[in-house]
Amino acid sequence: KRNVLIIGAGGVAHVTAHKCAQNNKLLGDINIASRTLSKCEAIIDSIKEKGNLQSPGVLRAHQLDAMDIEATKALIRATNSQIVINVGSPFLNMSVLEACIGTGAAYLDTAIHEDPSKVCETPPWYANYEWKRSQACKEAGVTAVLGVGFDPGVVNAYARFAYDNYFDKVDSIDIIDINAGNHGRYFATNFDPEINFREFTSTVWSWENAQWKANKMFEHRKEWDMPVTGKSVAYLTGHDELHSLSRFLDVPNIRFWMGFGDHYINVFNVLNNLGLLSEKPVRTARGQEIVPLEVVKAVLPDPASLAGGYTGKTCIGDLVKGTKDGQAKEVMIYNTCDHEECYAEVGSQAISYTAGVPAVAAAMLIANGTWDAKRMVNVEEQDPAPFISLMNTMGLVTRIQDEQGDRILDPVQELA
Numbered sequence: 001k002r003n004v005l006i007i008g009a010g011g012v013a014h015v016t017a018h019k020c021a022q023n024n025k026l027l028g029d030i031n032i033a034s035r036t037l038s039k040c041e042a043i044i045d046s047i048k049e050k051g052n053l054q055s056p057g058v059l060r061a062h063q064l065d066a067m068d069i070e071a072t073k074a075l076i077r078a079t080n081s082q083i084v085i086n087v088g089s090p091f092l093n094m095s096v097l098e099a100c101i102g103t104g105a106a107y108l109d110t111a112i113h114e115d116p117s118k119v120c121e122t123p124p125w126y127a128n129y130e131w132k133r134s135q136a137c138k139e140a141g142v143t144a145v146l147g148v149g150f151d152p153g154v155v156n157a158y159a160r161f162a163y164d165n166y167f168d169k170v171d172s173i174d175i176i177d178i179n180a181g182n183h184g185r186y187f188a189t190n191f192d193p194e195i196n197f198r199e200f201t202s203t204v205w206s207w208e209n210a211q212w213k214a215n216k217m218f219e220h221r222k223e224w225d226m227p228v229t230g231k232s233v234a235y236l237t238g239h240d241e242l243h244s245l246s247r248f249l250d251v252p253n254i255r256f257w258m259g260f261g262d263h264y265i266n267v268f269n270v271l272n273n274l275g276l277l278s279e280k281p282v283r284t285a286r287g288q289e290i291v292p293l294e295v296v297k298a299v300l301p302d303p304a305s306l307a308g309g310y311t312g313k314t315c316i317g318d319l320v321k322g323t324k325d326g327q328a329k330e331v332m333i334y335n336t337c338d339h340e341e342c343y344a345e346v347g348s349q350a351i352s353y354t355a356g357v358p359a360v361a362a363a364m365l366i367a368n369g370t371w372d373a374k375r376m377v378n379v380e381e382q383d384p385a386p387f388i389s390l391m392n393t394m395g396l397v398t399r400i401q402d403e404q405g406d407r408i409l410d411p412v413q414e415l416a
């Protein structure tokens with residue numbers, strides 16, 4: 001499979017496009033389509049500026065409303081794209097997936113579909129939208145890889161790798177996401193504020209004793225001692241990956257923890273308690289209808305603008321506990337990423353980088369046939385070894401800590 005259509009021109013799309021360009025011998029033509037043409041063109045300019053095109057080839061920008069399924073199908077056909085990487089807003093997922101089913105192109109995304117009018121869905125979230133199209137993918141022979149960013153995405157592959165190779169029985173998986181970086185602004189979100197806040201204003205679901213448990217945001221906190229970034233407080237947060245891992249792995253406890261500083265929580269609580277994070281319109285004294293969350297988004301820094309000058313590192317990993325040969329065992333599989341190094345390579349911060357690189361690695365595995373499942377899959381349904389090996393060569397290096405110490409996780413060596 002060759003020729004890639006990237007949907008979206010935000011922070012993650014920027015990285016995705018750079019990484020596709022670095023691998024265009026395998027991937028072929030690279031097309032970028034979004035609502036705002038100038039943003040697609042700016043990404044192409046930055047690829048040229050950084051000299052990130054591996055070999056001479058097509059690099060083209062397109063204006064597209066990806067909610068329009070027919071227009072998306074037409075663009076897939078016009079560009080002869082066999083792989084679509086959807087890194088636009090998660091409101092677009094079902095339309096883009098439909099366009100792929102209609103044209104036979106492979107589909108990849110990095111987040112669960114969201115309906116703008118609903119803040120909280122019943123778990124498992126994938127069953128509300130994506131999995132309903134699973135049969136249609138199978139009938140059309142369409143490969144759809146859901147949630148293949150870092151989290152969800154790489155952390156699902158880490159969970160699968162640990163589950164298959166280090167344990168007889170796994171009792172718990174704690175996914176821990178720490179950004180120990182500093183963007184130097186008073187307050188900002190690392191990706192679309194609307195999506196970011198929706199994650200924290202809804203019910204926090206965790207998978208405990210093989211059942212869904214409803215929690216409140218910031219209700220449960222824990223200090224974790226992470227490799228490289230050290231001790232950080234993280235809070236139980238609701239996240240996509242629990243909604244597939246709980247189905248595909250026989251593990252009774254799966255939780256997601258995200259690190260927040262006290263300052264972030266203070267600002268978030270003030271905004272939330274004032275009603276400024278609401279997506280419900282309010283009427284001003286002058287009779288105008290405005291959506292508070294849209295106003296907050298308009299005044300906050302554009303996440304993409306944080307990249308220059310962002311310092312420090314991220315550390316995201318899976319702490320997996322269980323038993324092997326009757327003995328208690330635990331492993332930590334993780335990645336650390338440096339904001340400044342990401343900026344030097346592709347002009348982005350590490351949050352966008354860690355989400356964009358896996359999507360491109362997955363596209364490459366579809367292009368060379370390794371992951372071309374011809375049906376809808378979540379990441380943990382695919383063999384994690386080639387994925388981890390490929391990312392080790394693409395700027396996202398996986399490490400493992402266990403009783404043998406801390407080392408790069410090279411799947412070939414680990415499984416030898």
Ligand code: NDP
Nearest residue numbers: 009010011012035036066088089111149150151191192355
């Ligand atoms: P941005 O908000 O920066 O970018 C979203 C892009 O989608 C924008 O370019 C926007 O266009 C475009 N878009 C929105 N609506 C349409 C439409 N109707 N038609 C065409 N294009 C449209 O988001 P990010 O780059 O930060 O994130 C992208 C995705 O990646 C999100 O789904 C996010 O949840 C996910 N993500 C996943 C992570 C992971 O690890 N799994 C981590 C971080 C993000 P315009 O700019 O013109 O409005």
